[in-house]
Amino acid sequence: MADQEPGGISPLQQMVASGTGAVVTSLFMTPLDVVKVRLQSQRPSAASGKCLLYCNGVLEPLYLCPNSARCATWFQDPTRFTGTVDAFVKIVRHEGTRTLWSGLPATLVMTVPATAIYFTAYDQLKTFLCGWALTSDLYAPMVAGALARLGTVTVISPLELVRTKLQAQHVSYRELGSCVRAAMAQGGWRSLWLGWGPTALRDVPFSALYWFNYELVKSWLSGLRPKDQTSVGISFVAGGISGTVAAVLTLPFDVVKTQRQVALGALEAVRVTPPRADSTWLLLRRIRAESGTRGLFAGFLPRIIKAAPSCAIMISTYEFGKSFFQRLNREQPLGS
Numbered sequence: 001m002a003d004q005e006p007g008g009i010s011p012l013q014q015m016v017a018s019g020t021g022a023v024v025t026s027l028f029m030t031p032l033d034v035v036k037v038r039l040q041s042q043r044p045s046a047a048s049g050k051c052l053l054y055c056n057g058v059l060e061p062l063y064l065c066p067n068s069a070r071c072a073t074w075f076q077d078p079t080r081f082t083g084t085v086d087a088f089v090k091i092v093r094h095e096g097t098r099t100l101w102s103g104l105p106a107t108l109v110m111t112v113p114a115t116a117i118y119f120t121a122y123d124q125l126k127t128f129l130c131g132w133a134l135t136s137d138l139y140a141p142m143v144a145g146a147l148a149r150l151g152t153v154t155v156i157s158p159l160e161l162v163r164t165k166l167q168a169q170h171v172s173y174r175e176l177g178s179c180v181r182a183a184m185a186q187g188g189w190r191s192l193w194l195g196w197g198p199t200a201l202r203d204v205p206f207s208a209l210y211w212f213n214y215e216l217v218k219s220w221l222s223g224l225r226p227k228d229q230t231s232v233g234i235s236f237v238a239g240g241i242s243g244t245v246a247a248v249l250t251l252p253f254d255v256v257k258t259q260r261q262v263a264l265g266a267l268e269a270v271r272v273t274p275p276r277a278d279s280t281w282l283l284l285r286r287i288r289a290e291s292g293t294r295g296l297f298a299g300f301l302p303r304i305i306k307a308a309p310s311c312a313i314m315i316s317t318y319e320f321g322k323s324f325f326q327r328l329n330r331e332q333p334l335g336s
Contacts, residue, residue, distance in 0.1 A: 017321025
């Protein structure tokens with residue numbers, strides 16, 4: 001079904017189908033995204049002897065040093081999570097269940113148009129590449145996915161920064177406005193694209209790997225059960241498998257993106273001018289030095305738990321929507 005000609009359904013119908021999938025996916029997957037961001041944004045434990053920034057949403061931000069007499073003996077870092085389940089329990093216990101959906105409005109504002117543009121661009125680019133024989137049919141999904149994602153990441157990067165702050169710091173929308181204005185005052189418009197580099201390094205390879213594997217798995221599964229059109233079930237399974245593979249391979253860049261964006265908010269909280277951002281490769285080495293190789297894969301479980309079903313739900317909903325509009329177009333009287 002992904003191999004159809006553009007005339008099957010209009011780009012507007014493609015955008016409606018993908019936008020619907022984005023809404024459904026966001027409602028189910030936002031809690032896992034919140035947990036993933038929290039796990040990735042926390043620094044090495046207090047036992048390492050480093051100072052940490054503590055903010056519980058009520059007190060002013062405080063610097064606490066484990067080896068200093070200024071630290072109260074009763075203090076335990078409430079944001080220290082030992083794993084995915086522990087993060088779920090502590091977030092619900094200390095901040096309420098609604099926190100698991102923090103950033104959902106920003107997610108919807110970002111995800112719906114981004115997904116609509118992304119999926120529509122992918123289908124159009126893939127058809128163009130295959131139609132003009134600019135690349136082989138095997139690699140056309142990879143090239144089309146990478147190009148579509150690169151454009152989408154550039155447009156959506158400021159909203160991604162906003163969503164990360166909402167999820168990691170539980171900032172109110174009023175405080176968020178001040179935070180964004182302060183970032184612009186200090187770093188100009190470019191500060192809104194903080195994290196664009198690691199985001200692109202995460203999302204562009206993810207997209208290329210995802211679509212390449214998706215088309216291969218879908219073709220293999222369809223070959224086992226010949227049919228004129230790909231079933232929603234085949235799209236669901238193929239999307240889940242390809243999403244999992246791509247998520248594992250690009251996770252270190254996701255960790256870097258999260259830490260870079262959250263660090264800006266921490267510096268602004270104590271009114272410190274953000275220094276020049278380190279390169280992605282320097283941050284990767286720093287994370288590995290501080291937390292070991294395991295630190296590069298922080299949030300592994302929630303990202304994988306999220307990637308498989310979210311990719312499966314998204315692509316199957318999109319394929320179902322395209323199939324619906326195809327039937328609708330075929331049933332319309334000619335000339336209507």
